[in-house]
Every structure is written in C-alpha cells, then in structure tokens.
Amino acid sequence: xxxxxxxxxxxxxxxxxxxxxxxxxxxxxxxxxxxxxxxxxxxxxxxxxxxxxxxxxxxxxxxxxxxxxxxxxxxxxxxxxxxxxxxxxxxxxxxxxxxxxxxxxxxxxxxxxxxxxxxxxxxxxxxxxxxxxxxxxxxxxxxxxxxxxxxxxxxxxxxxxxxxxxxxxxxxxxxxxxxxxxxxxxxxxxxxxxxxxxxxxxxxxxxxxxxxxxxxxxxxxxxxxxxxxxxxxxxxxxxxxxxxxxx
Ligand code: GLN
Numbered sequence: 001x002x003x004x005x006x007x008x009x010x011x012x013x014x015x016x017x018x019x020x021x022x023x024x025x026x027x028x029x030x031x032x033x034x035x036x037x038x039x040x041x042x043x044x045x046x047x048x049x050x051x052x053x054x055x056x057x058x059x060x061x062x063x064x065x066x067x068x069x070x071x072x073x074x075x076x077x078x079x080x081x082x083x084x085x086x087x088x089x090x091x092x093x094x095x096x097x098x099x100x101x102x103x104x105x106x107x108x109x110x111x112x113x114x115x116x117x118x119x120x121x122x123x124x125x126x127x128x129x130x131x132x133x134x135x136x137x138x139x140x141x142x143x144x145x146x147x148x149x150x151x152x153x154x155x156x157x158x159x160x161x162x163x164x165x166x167x168x169x170x171x172x173x174x175x176x177x178x179x180x181x182x183x184x185x186x187x188x189x190x191x192x193x194x195x196x197x198x199x200x201x202x203x204x205x206x207x208x209x210x211x212x213x214x215x216x217x218x219x220x221x222x223x224x225x226x227x228x229x230x231x232x233x234x235x236x237x238x239x240x241x242x243x244x245x246x247x
Contacts, residue, residue, distance in 0.1 A: 006052035016194035018058030024198035054212035059093030076114035089188035096190035132171030133241035147237035148193025
C-alpha cells in the first residue's frame, strides 16, 4: 500500500532532527511491505482534505513559527476536516503549538493557530529543557511510557476535558504544572517531545502508522518488529529523564 504523507513546512519547522520521524515512518512501513510517499506542503501549497493519510509537522524557533503561522492558520478548516475524516497527524513542539488556537510570544504578539487542538500557548520567561518521560494515555497499552527531549518557552494550557498524550513522570510537559503532556484529537497527536521522538518510541510510531494505513484502506494490525535498538534507545532516554528527578 502507498501511504501518502503531507510534511508541513519541512524547511521552516525542523529542529532537533524532527525530520527523523519521517525516516522512522518510512522504514517501519517498508518493513511491512508498504511504501511512504512524502509530499512537502509549504507556503501556498494546496492541501486537499483527505488527500493524505498522515500529516506531519515539526518544531521551530519563534521566528520560523511567525513565518508560517498565517499560512497554517488559513489551513485550519482543511486540517480539521482531514483529521475528522481519519487522517492521522503528528505535530511536534512549535507545530503542536500552532495547531492549537494560537501562541502568545514573549513580546506579546499573537500568532493565530489552526485550532485543531483544544489549547492555547503562552511563552514564558524561562525555557523548559531536558529529557522527558510520560505514561502514555493512549488506550491500547495502559502504563506504556513515551520518552523524548523538550526545549520550549511556550506553556500550553489544555481546555478542560481535553485529552493529553500522557501523564508526566519526569520533565515539564505542556506547562510545567498540570502534570500532562501533549494532546490527542482522534488520530491526531501533538507533543513537545523532540529527539526525534519516534526512533525511541516504536509503539507510538506504529500507532500512527496503523491509523494512516486504515485511512489508506489497509486496516488491521502491523506485524511486530524486533525493535531491540529502539527499546534500548527508549530505556536510555527514560533513564536520563528519571535521573532529572521529576523536573
Ligand atoms: N518556539 C517555541 C517555544 O519556544 C517552540 C520551540 C520548539 O519547537 N522547540 O516554545
């Protein structure tokens, strides 16, 4: 099966090797006989809802976020319709912030968001940096952990009743106080976790790949891979996060 991926603003939002997440999707799909076709979606590129099985957007500095925010906000309807139609989505850090209702910068400027996720972000005085460990809230595997690296000034406040990606075991997460990290809407996942995220979280990669394949018309389980290196990378990352002692 061909999995159609829309990579939003690859030349603007790609810090901490976020592009590596695409490489993981490509390799894990190929290991099961599927092929990923990645379309770069940048300023003014048309985006037809449903024309992609998976949408991906990485993180970036405030400067780059300001460059793409109006274009992304204008795609809000298309992205919400796509996700409601079953398109999977992964958004990291700066991309995650701008898929909420918006981002208030330290200078007070407001970047309108695409309003897919029920949250808003306010940049704080200090940056929240370091290894992070979550207890995943994804229903399939209670208690499974997700490990990564965060570096953000933004404090993201979820609306009451919004679904987080997980509970913070170590690290700051969305805002350093709520104890939650990320947000989920259907098959769309937003998170502050860089690294890149997916090489050390193979289950999360497969969770998203499964939903992208369902949208592409190939429902069903993915045969498990050995994932020895991935589990080792996860264990090392989780160990570093735990050694931070909660913050
Ligand atoms: N510029 C945003 C912030 O500082 C996002 C940073 C990022 O993507 N790592 O919060």
